Amino acid sequence: MNIRKVLSHELGEAAALSDFVFRQPDQKSMGTLFPYLFQPGISHSYGAFTEEGTMVAFMGMVPEVIRAGDARLQVFGLGSVCTHPDYRGQNLASRLLEECMAHAKRSGASLVFISGDRSLYMRSGCQYFGRVAFAALNQSAASVLEASRTEEWTIRSMQPEDIFQVSALFSAARTGYEQGPAQLLALMGASAIPDIYRLEPQMLVAMKNGRIEAFAVAAVHSEDERSTASSDEPSRAVEWAGDVQGCSLLLAEMYRRFPAKEMIIPVPWQQKKLLELLKASGASITSGRNSGTVWIADAASLLTQCSPLLPEFWNSVFRVSGDPEQERAYTLRKGEKDLQWDDNDLLSLLFDPESPHVSMAPDGFTTIPLPYLSGLHFV
Known part of the structure; x- marks a missing residue:
């Protein structure tokens, strides 16, 4: 099976596959509902193709910029994830997700917002977020x-x-x-x-x-x-x-x-x-919680993109440690004490005003606002 980026002329085939999996005959085509996934253009989405070139699985990606005060977060929305019933059980969705995550990192994105909380996503480090x-x-x-x-x-x-x-x-x-x-x-x-x-x-x-x-x-x-x-x-x-x-x-x-x-x-x-x-x-x-789940594509980029909303000395308080390709870890310095955190802890502090970690935040920190993810830009 060939896992690769979907080309512009193949987006119609991707929409047809999504329609077959998700839609009823009386409903609009996914190609109409999600123009930034399926209409011709430069694609960020990935598909699984047979040796004959038929698309049998799809994972859609849309690049976006979210404005949060003076900060600009470079993110992807990920959705319309589907596999033809005849090709399920071959680990195609997991392989597609790996490609999409690698693509997000190469693009300089800090976050990938996913329209779901399937075990596929949670096993890969996706987290609930926001309030x-x-x-x-x-x-x-x-x-x-x-x-x-x-x-x-x-x-x-x-x-x-x-x-x-x-x-x-x-x-x-x-x-x-x-x-x-x-x-x-x-x-x-x-x-x-x-x-x-x-x-x-x-x-x-x-x-x-x-x-x-x-x-x-x-x-x-x-x-x-x-x-x-x-x-x-x-x-x-x-x-x-x-x-x-x-x-x-x-x-x-x-x-x-x-x-x-x-x-x-x-x-x-x-x-x-x-x-x-x-x-x-x-x-x-x-x-x-906010809609769906989120995955940190690059923690250093996330903190840098959030920096207009963080205390000036944030880079002396937060430190990313561990192998970024494996399990990330974060060190938060509070006074003379070093606290060890994971992705869930960091996302909780940054985006949830009811986070249990708010009391440990550096002086001058305020929760970073996000829009509701199931609005007009939902994928």
Whole structure:
């Protein structure tokens, strides 16, 4: 079996294999849902090929830059992992994962975010990460949020001509993916998360003084579904940006226009003002991890890319030890004491505000924020 990078002209075959494994006949093609994995271009993905050249396994990789304050994290998203049923049990996924991890290292990536927690990933050193609050918005809570709306706010459906103003809202956020208007439009149009849940995408903007001040996209039930039992399933907020009150009004309006049993809103820990509004509305709040798992491609690169958010003396406090090709180890110096950590400890300290290691962090350290990984950029 030949394990190698997928070429541009083979991406259609990769999408067809993914469709065969994951999709039902009435669902959109993976090639449509994930344009940055499957549309022609320079590929970062890997496949397993028979001697005749037929692709029988695939592992998709998308390079991204995540903005976290003044830091820029070079990362990959990994997903659409599939093997044709006739070729399972041959260790192909493990071999593909090894190639993808080596590719990430060569590319200078610090992290690989994976859309799953299969034993395949956990055996290879992937870890849970981050902290997200899941708010369940019901009719009562939505009414409380709507009650704060004043006449200066106007809410309407997003139009294509709004893209520059909406893109500017995302660019102004302290935490998020680096993206331009064209990429944002492609991801909105693909609507991966709504299709995965067999829901429909809806996009609204909130205006004040003639300017778009907030945006939200959600996965909601269609008109037909809302008259059936399927409406007992929750709708889901996918992404939002802009003024916090405007965002809360958009989420409440989304629930009012497209009612369901409840709307699930995944709020990253750093969006404290929005979370406070949702709590005050009476929405039910539960705490959980970010979506999927993460693997450290290169610890030194991770610390360097995070350095704008770390204390100035971070490189005298953190030290990477051990064989980076085998089991990594970290030494954290706290006062006169050296603490020995592993990948899970480091990821916990860096990205989880509830980490048990916060008390051992160097003076001046604050938790590094990440976006929710199952939003528009989900792979």
